[in-house]
Amino acid sequence: MYAFTAPFQNPSGSPIRELFKYLSEPGMISFAGGYPASDLFDVEGLQAAAARAYRAPSRCLQYGPTDGLPELKNELVKLMASRGVTCGSDELLATTGSQQGLDLLLRVLVEPGDVVLTEQPAYPATLQALRLQQADIVTVPVDSEGLDVDALAALLASGAVARPKLLYTVPTFANPTGATLTRERRIALLKLATKYRFLIVEDDPYGDLRFSGEPVPSMLALTAEVEGSRDWVVHFASLSKIVAPGLRVGWTIAPAEIVRRCVIAKQTVDLCSAPWTQATAAEYLADGALERHLPAITARYRLKCETLCSELRAQLGNAIAFHQPEGGMFVWARIDGIDASELLKHAVESKVVFVPGKAFFADKLDAASLRLSFAAPGVDDIREGVKRLKRAHDAALGRSLMQ
Known part of the structure; x- marks a missing residue:
């Protein structure tokens, strides 16, 4: 019908x-x-943050900038600095959860038939989004140390697939495998992305949830060690797993020309993420409550x-x-x-x-x-x-x- x-x-x-x-x-x-x-x-920390945010009710109740409240972006820049990443405001977009970041990225970059690489197994919502975007999904196996970068290198060298637009990975405590990509593999993956000119989409909602072992820097942080690789990494992060999913606060860090296009795409989706929860998140982070x-x-x-x-x-x-x-x-x-x-x-x-x-x-x-x-x-x-x-x-x- x-x-x-x-x-x-x-x-x-x-x-x-x-x-x-x-x-x-x-x-x-x-x-x-x-x-x-x-x-x-x-709960108490978030209630206090929400109360402080509402001292400026118009900030909470009015429309906000599409790219995010300035005070939230400022706190997120500080948070990323504590994770070894330096980024400018024009490289950061506040989103309604990190899933929106992926949706916006696919809108501006992936056309029907474009090759997109994913680790296998992979997060189902990502597979769902790629199918709806009509991407050609090509899988790369994983093991207990994360994405098999040697298998990826062999695949790319063989010419068996067209040049991929991007590769999606959850390198730290992956969903679903729980595996963490080793530092050596991360460096090798950055070199492959730079050589073959495809974007690494690093989804990092779980990185702060380490309870044993030695921390591994994010792919984005490691771009400082691989010349030219910063141009080929898009980083998603979120407060959903470490503060509360109901806030729906996530963010994207990417080259400015990608972020600018994602901002325009977001304008047609929701105009802006909810200023009230953004302001609450900003107050929560500024208070140091997350670290505590x-x-x-x-x-x-x-x-x-x-x-x-x-x-x-x-x-x-x-x-x-x-x-x-x-x-x-x-x-x-x-x-x-x-x-x-x-x-x-x-x-x-x-x-x-x-x-x-x-x-x-x-x-x-x-x-x-x-x-x-x-x-x-x-x-x-x-x-x-x-x-x-x-x-x-x-x-x-x-x-x-x-x-």
Whole structure:
């Protein structure tokens, strides 16, 4: 009846958000959504910041600049400096979450048929956005140390694909694998981007959530060590995982000519991100509240991650394989011999949910993989949730053996 555009004639929704229907069921334990722990929100700190912001009510209630409130941009420049990055105001765009940054970037850079490289497995919302943009998605494998840069180099040298417009990666505590790209691989990737002239899109929502191991500088910070590479990096960051997702405050750092075009694209989307939450975020950062509160978050996530991993080993033993991350929110696992989508059906019956790995693959699906998020559930729920997962595994395995 309606003449929808080609990408929206038969669109697919988020496979993760489709699981949310189960979360309202009484007693359900969720390892599914990548939600931060709501009991760790700095409610008092944010209330105080919001009160200070509202001392200038017109600033909060009126339209604001498309590129972001000056006071927020100033605080974000300071925050990035603490992360080893120097940037000017014309290189920074405040966005409604970092997902909007990706949407704007794709609008201004990617045309139907353009080659875009992604790590595999990858964040599903990115795959969804690329498909709607009608990009030609080409995948690069990952291992426990992140993107396989040698495989990428071989792919580019072979000429098997056209010159890519960009490569999307979550190099620190990746979603879904939890892996962190090593410093050596980051340098090698920067050199490849400079040589082949494609943009590295570095999505970094989890970098501050390190609870063990040694920090690794962001790709953007490391551009100082690779001549010419700063022109080929776009960096996304967000307060969603480290302060509160309800603020919807993210930012993009990119070459000024890219940012200028993204600002124009944003004008047609929402005119500006909400000034009220921007002002609240600016006050929160200016007060130093983030630095004070982060240790509480990382300490709790360390405990939750250790609990999940130890319980998986105790309950499932050799039936499950996974890499224990040094930060972030996710454990990526494989259970051989069982399709994770089938396992999920039994898990729902046992009142526990997770995300089957199929959601994270653009091609060459790994049916035995699954993502478990330890951030939102409490420690006791994690222990109980793994016991339920074990019961679901036994039920699924029993049915598989009978078939």
